[in-house]
Amino acid sequence: MIKLESISKRFDAVQAVDNLSFTIDRGEIFGLLGPNGAGKSTSIAIMCGLVSADSGKVELEGLTPTTIKARKKIGLIPQSIALYEELTALDNLNFFADLYNMDKELKDQRINWSLEFVNLQDRAKDTVKGFSGGMKRRLNLAASLLHDPDYIFMDEPTAGVDPQSRNKLFDSVLELKEFGKTIVYTTHYMEEAEKLCDRVAIVDQGKLMALDTVDGLIRAYGGESQVTVQTNQGLEQFESTNPAKDLVKVLQDSVQLEDVTVRRPDLERVFLNLTGRQLRD
Amino acid sequence: MLKPIIALMKKDIKLLFKDKMAVFFTFIFPLIFAFFFGSIFSGGGGASKGMKIAVADLDQTTNSEYFVEQLQKADEFRVEILSESAARESVRKGKKVAFIILPEGFGEDYAGLFSGNPPELLVGLDPARKAEAGYLQGSLMKLGIGRFEKAFGDTEEMIQQLDDSIASVQNSDDIPEDWKALLKDYLPKMKDLTQKELDKQKASGEQSSGFSFGGEDGDNPMMPLKITQQEVSVQKSGPRNAFAITIPQGVIWAIMGCVIGFAVSLVQEKTLGTVNRLAVAPISRTQILAGKALGCFLAQALVVTLLFAIAYFILKVEFNLLKLLMAVAAVGVCFVGVMMFFASLAKTERSVAGLTNAFLVIMGMIGGAMIPLFVMPGWMQSISHISPVKWSILAIEGAIWRDFSYTEMLQPIAILLVVGLITFFLGTRMLKLEEA
Known part of the structure; x- marks a missing residue:
């Protein structure tokens, strides 16, 4: 030790x-x-x-x-x-x-x-x-x-x-x-x-x-996942602690999904959130 | 305890030999320096033009002056005319190979072909120089034969010689009567014949040219010279040859190469980061520095051994081994200290090389590594006291040709040790063993 x-x-x-x-x-x-x-x-x-x-x-x-x-x-x-x-x-x-x-x-x-x-x-x-x-x-x-x-x-x-x-x-x-x-x-x-x-x-x-x-x-420090959704009604971006659950909500009311990106928090985000700066600054 | 120190030393020596430039400046350049300048100072390849002799003419007659003149003309000799005491002293101090003294009466004996004694020469030289003694005797005899040529080569002089001889025979008490009678008959007849020859030469307007006996010098049965040889105990007071001066200088150049190489290698440990590996290994700072110091000392010892082996076996430079070992050890300690001190001052290889080089070249210039100390002007010799190079050369020369006693060796050795220990202490205290 x-x-x-x-x-x-x-x-x-x-x-x-x-x-x-x-x-x-x-x-x-x-x-x-x-x-x-x-x-x-x-x-x-x-x-x-x-x-x-x-x-x-x-x-x-x-x-x-x-x-x-x-x-x-x-x-x-x-x-x-x-x-x-x-x-x-x-x-x-x-x-x-x-x-x-x-x-x-x-x-x-x-x-x-x-x-x-x-x-x-x-x-x-x-x-x-x-x-x-x-x-x-x-x-x-x-x-x-x-x-x-x-x-x-x-x-x-x-x-x-x-x-x-x-x-x-x-x-x-x-x-x-x-x-x-x-x-x-x-x-x-x-x-x-x-x-x-x-x-x-x-x-x-x-x-x-x-x-x-x-x-x-x-x-603890990474924050929420960033979700980007492209549908027939346009582009939508939101943060979520539970992207799957929130995505289901977006797809209600006959909206057609064209593309989806979920960016989970990483250590880069952790560092940014802790210091206000990028890790490679 | 010792294993890591030896490992460090071995590694540094190995690295030194891997660096071609360092090998050149540590091993090759000093040899070239010593050999090149040694050859120049020896007068074209080490062989001198003739035997250096001192001549004292105590007779001061025409014949003695003639003989001295013949000596001066001979290719075998490089003659300096001196007083008797100066001639003897010059051989004793080793400045001349031999002295030749022409005693009073030399000229008279030189002229007496048919009577008296052969002219006597007093020759003094070092009994150790047996080869030179034989050569000298042979060359003098060759010149002595010249007195017969001189006598028979000039008709007028020959007549004069015959007159002197007739008078000498008449006045002599120790010539047997039979011989006296024969010579009294023979010499006047020979004078008459010679006189006729001279008259004939004068009538024809020819210059007096003498007789030719048709034989070689060596055919003449009469003794050309009587050589009395004296042994002179030579007081060694100067370098035997130019290499005795240039080898110590070469040693200094080699040591300078070592010092710069090791100072750079110490700084390089920091810039490379290998010093961190050394610092985290289970060895002490003392062991690390001891390894470096030992490596530097050993490299110096190697190059000095090489140079002196060449000096002894090839260049015929003689030395006192024990005194040389003492000198070299002191020089080694001094320059290990200098190496450590400069390595502690600089942070990069370039700066340590520049700094150490500048210091050593200046110290070398004023200390006699370029121009021998004894040819420097007085004021320069005074300044040279501050240079460890001067004391190094002095200590080494003390073991080669200055013939220092052990007491005399103490001064340069003590100075070198003090300089070495102070700089080593300061260097090891100031040296930071961490990455630059």
């Missing part, structure tokens, strides 16, 4: 994180959703012990994240491709594995598993600079899994990734959840949060705006 209590962090004039408090349970995929500059990366950096908070408290299974014991449980997939491009994939993995003081047998075993997990075993001896963006992202993930961490922090892992690699990455995230890993996933794509996350924390300007499951957030 990861516990944040009233965490705040300021960089000069910018309040990056403002009194953030929540708990992340073991084995869940926890999403941090917000626009660029919302404080997601800083929050992850504080949770990993990379940045110290100005105030508040962070605990990872009761440990301070900066301790050696806690660090062994942390796997960080940075937003940037944090690899040595001049070296081969294998050289990179060997180096990062050595930082965790593994014996050779375990190291080789973990390197093979990681390469297989991201489907790069055939490219192990190639230099990273020859990899596509998607392959680099996959190797970036593999490098973070070498020591079999319990808590995996993914900071915008799909940035600049093609749709095929993105889907492969989604599968990997879900597979890691099946292995019992706790995953903290930051994104500004609501589709990713909706697809992957058990719970989502919506953050804006460093503040926690809402925290719940995707359905819970939509129910």
Whole structure:
């Protein structure tokens, strides 16, 4: 379990994180959703012990994240491709594995598993600079899994990734959840949060705006569905909590239906309703 | 504890060798520098034009001056005329290979073909220079034979020689009577023949050209010179060859390459974001910085070993190994500190490369990495005290040709260690291990 209590962090004039408090349970995929500059990366950096908070408290299974014991449980997939491009994939993995003081047998075993997990075993001896963006992202993930961490922090892992690699990455995230890993996933794509996350924390300007499951957030902050109906008598638009029931009402009195669109509320709407701004503003 | 440090060091060395430009400036350029300038300063490929000798003419006669003139004309020698004491000192200090002293009476003996002793030369050189000794003796003998050519090559001079010899024979007490009688008969007859030849030459208007005996110099059974050899213990006081100067300079260029490469790599860890991986790994900040420092130190050690192996085996640069190891270790510590300090100041690869390069080039210029310290004007040598490059070169040269005692080595080594430790301390304190 990861516990944040009233965490705040300021960089000069910018309040990056403002009194953030929540708990992340073991084995869940926890999403941090917000626009660029919302404080997601800083929050992850504080949770990993990379940045110290100005105030508040962070605990990872009761440990301070900066301790050696806690660090062994942390796997960080940075937003940037944090690899040595001049070296081969294998050289990179060997180096990062050595930082965790593994014996050779375990190291080789973990390197093979990681390469297989991201489907790069055939490219192990190639230099990273020859990899596509998607392959680099996959190797970036593999490098973070070498020591079999319990808590995996993914900071915008799909940035600049093609749709095929993105889907492969989604599968990997879900597979890691099946292995019992706790995953903290930051994104500004609501589709990713909706697809992957058990719970989502919506953050804006460093503040926690809402925290719940995707359905819970939509129910609470998404508002009504938007229904657009085209009949022989013209176009009609209305909002509804129960579109099917309200549609039946519209279709009475021999009105002929030509087209109907029901737009259910989503996390974009949730964000809009919470902040008055679009997620991608 | 050590495994992550070694992993960091290995990774950085591997990255250094992957960067062709860094390899060039760290390993190849210093070699080219040392070899190119060493060759230039050695006078066209390292071979000098003749043996450098000092000559002192204590006789100051026409014949002694003639012999000195022959020495000066000989291709085998590069002659400098000095006083006796200066000539001896020049060999002792290693500035000249040998001295040749023409003692008083040299001219008289040089002229006496049929009487007296062969002219004596006093030759002094380092006993270690056996090859030069043989060469020198052979070349001097060749010139000594010239005195016969001189005597027989000029008819008038030969008549004069015969007159001197007749007088000498008459006055001599130690020539056996049988020989004396023979020579008293032979020498005047020979003088008459020579006189007739001279008269004939004068009548025909020819210039006195002497006789030809038809044989080679070596056929003459008489001793051309008597060479008395003296051993001179040479006080080593200068570089044996130009490479002894350019190799330390090359080492500095190589170290500069390492420092820039590692300072950039440290900043690159931040810009790439790999520093975050290092920071979340179960290793301490000290281990990360130690790994970097060790990598930089080892790269310096590698390049210095390479340069000195080439210097020793190919360029014949000799050195005191223990003193050299001390010097190189101190230089390594100093420049690891400098690397850490500059890496802490900059946020991007470009800025750290620019900053470190500018600093090192200026320090190199005033510290003797381009122009040797000892040829700099006095004021420049004073300024050079502020440059760690100067103390590095001094320490290395101390182990090569300055022949520093261990006590003398302490000063540059202490300065380098202090500079290294201060800059390392400041650098590690200021360096922020987080993504730029």
